[in-house]
Amino acid sequence: xxxxxxxxxxxxxxxxxxxxxxxxxxxxxxxxxxxxxxxxxxxxxxxxxxxxxxxxxxxxxxxxxxxxxxxxxxxxxxxxxxxxxxxxxxxxxxxxxxxxxxxxxxxxxxxxxxxxxxxxxxxxxxxxxxxxxxxxxxxxxxxxxxxxxxxxxxxxxxxxxxxxxxxxxxxxxxxxxxxxxxxxxxxxxxxxxxxxxxxxxxxxxxxxxxxxxxxxxxxxxxxxxxxxxxxxxxxxxxxxxxxxxxxxxxxxxxxxxxxxxxxxxxxxxxxxxxxxxxxxxxxxxxxxxxxxxxxxxxxxxx
Numbered sequence: 001x002x003x004x005x006x007x008x009x010x011x012x013x014x015x016x017x018x019x020x021x022x023x024x025x026x027x028x029x030x031x032x033x034x035x036x037x038x039x040x041x042x043x044x045x046x047x048x049x050x051x052x053x054x055x056x057x058x059x060x061x062x063x064x065x066x067x068x069x070x071x072x073x074x075x076x077x078x079x080x081x082x083x084x085x086x087x088x089x090x091x092x093x094x095x096x097x098x099x100x101x102x103x104x105x106x107x108x109x110x111x112x113x114x115x116x117x118x119x120x121x122x123x124x125x126x127x128x129x130x131x132x133x134x135x136x137x138x139x140x141x142x143x144x145x146x147x148x149x150x151x152x153x154x155x156x157x158x159x160x161x162x163x164x165x166x167x168x169x170x171x172x173x174x175x176x177x178x179x180x181x182x183x184x185x186x187x188x189x190x191x192x193x194x195x196x197x198x199x200x201x202x203x204x205x206x207x208x209x210x211x212x213x214x215x216x217x218x219x220x221x222x223x224x225x226x227x228x229x230x231x232x233x234x235x236x237x238x239x240x241x242x243x244x245x246x247x248x249x250x251x252x253x254x255x256x257x258x259x260x261x262x263x264x265x266x267x268x269x270x271x272x273x274x275x276x277x278x279x280x281x282x283x284x285x286x287x288x289x290x291x292x293x294x295x296x297x298x299x300x301x302x
Contacts, residue, residue: 006034014042025246026278031085044071074093097122178281218233
């Protein structure tokens, strides 16, 4: 995987720590070659009930406990990016519901009936910017927020969770980003001639510690379903070998997510591998995957 000089890279992370697990090395490489990086956190990771209970050492957690846990994960994310050489301003927190992104795609698409997080009890992002005042936990608003971010940053490379990831927040985030890219292309706001789209896996059987996943993934569709399996089967996988310095930076970045090490330490250690792996999607895949998944889930058009 060759990283050109001076590119603009945007990385979409369903939760704080996914950016470091999948692309800490790539982000450092882009910065080393005088590029720019923006990391978009779709959720604050504030719906991780097991993590909250373990932190508090009690069986039941309150709404305020989950909100505070999300704030802590935001702070850890900023620290993790600084370990890679980024600035706090390079992070964008969309604040959508942890453990609810897949629900927004079909069941809560319209503004008429927003999703309410069972953890924080919010039905909209808790952000103070004026442009987010009317944003709710609905699919159409998440797509528009992603479109706004992409239009503002104008990336050369877009990195997103692979739609075949088994975690619902990951697979749905990947499809939402592809849907936003598709819409921008159709509206004339983004051309696939000047952009490359890459995916990454975090939650997939035997990944990353074994190569057996590679024998299965080409027959897998979105989230493990049959949807878009044929479209995704031609995905080309590319290795990015990391230098010793980049691997050290990745380890520091992952260590900054301290709240996750308490419960996921062994899992996180698996990603301290001397290379990162990315799937490259072509323009036809970007256009077809969200269309096929919308049909599969019977998602409303408006």
